[in-house]
Amino acid sequence: MRGRKLRTGLACACLGLMMAGGASGQTSDFGGLPAGPGQLETFGNCTACHSTMIITQQNFSRRTWDEVLTWMVEDQGMWEMPSETRQIVLDYLVTHFGPES
Amino acid sequence: MSDQKEERGLRELYDQDPERADYLAFGRKTETDRRGFLKGAGLTAMMLAVGGAIPFARNMPSGLIPSALADTPEDFTLFGKTGIIIRNDRPVNLETPAPLLDPDVTPIENFFVRNNGGVPEATADPEAWTLTIDGEVDNPLQLTLAQLQSDFETVTLRMQLECGGNGRAGFNPSPRGNQWAIGAVGNGEWTGCRLRDVLQQAGLKSSAVYTGHYGADPHLSGEPGRPSISRGVPIDKALEPHTLLVWGMNGEPLPLIHGGPLRVVAAGWPGSCSQKWLTRIWVRDQEHDGPGMTGLSYRMPRNPVPPGAEVPHEDMVVMGPMPVKSVITFPDTLTDVRADEAFEVRGHAWAGEHEVQAMHVSYDFGATWVEAELEPPTNRYDWQRWRARITLPAAGYYEIWARATDDTGVMQPAVVPGWNPRGYGNNSQHRIALNAA
Numbered sequence: 077m078r079g080r081k082l083r084t085g086l087a088c089a090c091l092g093l094m095m096a097g098g099a100s101g102q103t104s105d106f107g108g109l110p111a112g113p114g115q116l117e118t119f120g121n122c123t124a125c126h127s128t129m130i131i132t133q134q135n136f137s138r139r140t141w142d143e144v145l146t147w148m149v150e151d152q153g154m155w156e157m158p159s160e161t162r163q164i165v166l167d168y169l170v171t172h173f174g175p176e177s
Numbered sequence: 178m179s180d181q182k183e184e185r186g187l188r189e190l191y192d193q194d195p196e197r198a199d200y201l202a203f204g205r206k207t208e209t210d211r212r213g214f215l216k217g218a219g220l221t222a223m224m225l226a227v228g229g230a231i232p233f234a235r236n237m238p239s240g241l242i243p244s245a246l247a248d249t250p251e252d253f254t255l256f257g258k259t260g261i262i263i264r265n266d267r268p269v270n271l272e273t274p275a276p277l278l279d280p281d282v283t284p285i286e287n288f289f290v291r292n293n294g295g296v297p298e299a300t301a302d303p304e305a306w307t308l309t310i311d312g313e314v315d316n317p318l319q320l321t322l323a324q325l326q327s328d329f330e331t332v333t334l335r336m337q338l339e340c341g342g343n344g345r346a347g348f349n350p351s352p353r354g355n356q357w358a359i360g361a362v363g364n365g366e367w368t369g370c371r372l373r374d375v376l377q378q379a380g381l382k383s384s385a386v387y388t389g390h391y392g393a394d395p396h397l398s399g400e401p402g403r404p405s406i407s408r409g410v411p412i413d414k415a416l417e418p419h420t421l422l423v424w425g426m427n428g429e430p431l432p433l434i435h436g437g438p439l440r441v442v443a444a445g446w447p448g449s450c451s452q453k454w455l456t457r458i459w460v461r462d463q464e465h466d467g468p469g470m471t472g473l474s475y476r477m478p479r480n481p482v483p484p485g486a487e488v489p490h491e492d493m494v495v496m497g498p499m500p501v502k503s504v505i506t507f508p509d510t511l512t513d514v515r516a517d518e519a520f521e522v523r524g525h526a527w528a529g530e531h532e533v534q535a536m537h538v539s540y541d542f543g544a545t546w547v548e549a550e551l552e553p554p555t556n557r558y559d560w561q562r563w564r565a566r567i568t569l570p571a572a573g574y575y576e577i578w579a580r581a582t583d584d585t586g587v588m589q590p591a592v593v594p595g596w597n598p599r600g601y602g603n604n605s606q607h608r609i610a611l612n613a614a
Contacts, residue, residue, distance in 0.1 A: 126267050126397050127265060127267035129264070129267075133264065134353070144353060152397070152398060153398030175351075
């Protein structure tokens with residue numbers, strides 16, 4: 077642990093900055109999902125229940141991602157996406173979190 | 178997958194989802210005006226972290242990492258955890274780096290966390306927490322935590338707890354789930370009563386063959402009453418005298434993040450058998466079929482399958498006890514050592530329902546093995562300390578491999594064992610890299 081004085085000092089300084097500058101760096105930025113077609117659809121459909129961290133640590137084949145999306149609906153209480161949305165999400169996941177990525 | 182991609186700290190959480198990070202670290206929920214209204218425990222935690230009062234806490238923007246912390250090299254805490262790898266923040270899944278597994282009893286602040294659902298609200302009155310025992314019993318019971326503590330013999334045991342998916346990151350192709358490396362395991366000192374004593378008071382019918390465990394953790398979908406996970410154990414495991422209903426961990430009341438105020442600890446089996454926030458044990462007349470018991474979850478192929486195989490659900494069977502395994506806790510990987518100078522390599526070993534009988538290490542990629550000194554467990558299911566002294570013959574790159582052998586002669590494999598759809602039971606030898614100079 078650092079010295080209490082130093083911490084208090086830093087806290088005062090940073091509070092001053094916050095008051096003056098407001099909240100910087102506050103954008104959620106799609107939970108760290110990379111930009112590209114399907115980013116919005118993936119973020120919107122998946123993060124209602126869980127964070128993006130369980131997505132970004134995976135490298136799945138198209139078949140496995142397809143199974144995951146089915147499992148989410150059948151076993152995990154996810155809503156059914158319209159089929160074209162589902163395709164966009166699936167393509168996004170395979171592009172960014174597939175075996176080649 | 179690179180380590181950089183896997184290993185995340187709270188700082189990264191703040192980068193990705195500041196409001197969530199706020200909530201996780203400090204219990205700060207964002208109000209409609211987007212100011213994080215800090216109060217109660219959350220404000221106290223943040224004050225402790227920054228080292229003083231925060232007079233304008235009401236105005237402090239939500240989702241902003243306090244600069245006093247942002248500028249310090251050490252990470253601050255998530256559920257009181259330090260040095261932990263955040264695999265996932267919703268649900269919360271935290272892994273312990275191997276060097277922090279060095280103590281004989283894993284400190285709470287370093288102990289891994291596995292959740293399938295949300296973390297329930299802390300109860301205001303732990304003693305009134307109620308457990309229901311029903312199903313195939315003569316006298317269904319409703320027992321408060323206070324009754325469990327006063328009416329049954331209290332025992333304290335050191336037992337290791339390991340996630341069924343520990344080591345999943347080693348499988349190829351990558352199975353679904355958190356990509357645990359080696360540290361979804363820990364050795365706790367658990368205080369509670371024997372599940373056996375409680376089941377005997379309820380009176381097991383001859384039809385009782387399995388338990389079904391239920392907890393208070395909310396499902397991620399938010400659907401009320403939907404269990405996040407409900408697994409169980411064969412009745413023989415439930416009656417095994419080390420299977421406990423636990424309310425204490427390492428001499429403290431069982432922390433919320435570890436299932437407090439009441440959980441099961443069924444050591445040697447996949448951690449998911451050790452239900453957290455326990456509310457009910459349904460004694461079954463068949464193998465339990467709650468969420469996490471069926472399909473591909475916590476199941477292994479009945480017969481070995483090639484990597485990446487599509488296995489029909491009817492060819493999958495429930496996972497049994499965890500396999501023999503060990504971890505190198507010292508030195509850390511990528512440490513520099515001196516050639517021609519002896520040094521200690523050490524760690525722990527455990528073996529599901531068995532005891533570890535022998536421990537060996539190799540520094541020549543498995544060509545030759547040095548027997549390590551192995552300590553007995555303090556009680557069954559305690560992990561066992563091992564130590565070896567090694568001298569590396571010349572300067573250069575070495576790997577230390579560690580191999581445990583259980584009391585039936587079964588050893589850890591050098592390579593990742595049988596692929597399975599969800600990536601369970603990887604007990605391949607732990608390896609570290611050393612540079613000798």
